[in-house]
Amino acid sequence: MVRIAVVTWANRKQYRVVLERYFRIRYDIYVKRRQWRAVARPINIEMDAFDTEHAIYLLALDSLGKIVGGSRLVPTLQPHLLGDVFPGLASDGPPRAPDIFEWTRFFISPALRGRGGPSPVAGVVLCGLLEVALRLGIRQISVVCEAFWPKRLRALGWSVAELGDVLQHEDGDIVALLIDVTPEAIASTRRAYDIHGPILSDAAASP
Structure with missing residues (x-):
């Protein structure tokens, strides 16, 4: 069973070992496998300017506590x-608001990626x-x-602009999106991946 651990500045010490592993996995995926030259470093850890006290990490952990996927949210304020890096991707300027967060560093363990179909992770x-x-009030x-x-994302039922x-870009063609966070998007994503009920436990509700 895979669960989501929500890691913030407040509880980071509890996840110290897991977080270190998380940054090493990011290096393996983004630097070694995808060969993103812009984030290459002389050490086997991938961290950028946005891994600050404001970042919220979503770590997918299996029953043994092994990281099998991850993601990051950063407030746009x-x-x-x-x-700060690609403002030109937004024709009317990057959206900034207390209830708008940026989503980055989404990955699935290479061994668990779907072959010919969607990955359950x-x-x-x-x-x-x-x-x-949704629980944090992010719109x-x-x-x-x-x-x-x-x-x-549109195939999952997400509202994407x-x-x-x-x-x-040297690391591949890129685009900027703005995604609505809605109960309907959650429901359609659950249906697409045959997920029954919430992913998060009550303990993870207030990171």
């Missing part, structure tokens, strides 16, 4: 990828993302992502 992380956002999520993501044109 703080420095974030769209606002992806469904857990995506549902967990929306559930956490919308912005994201800088590969250009194929709008079609995939493209904020500007696709940018040809």
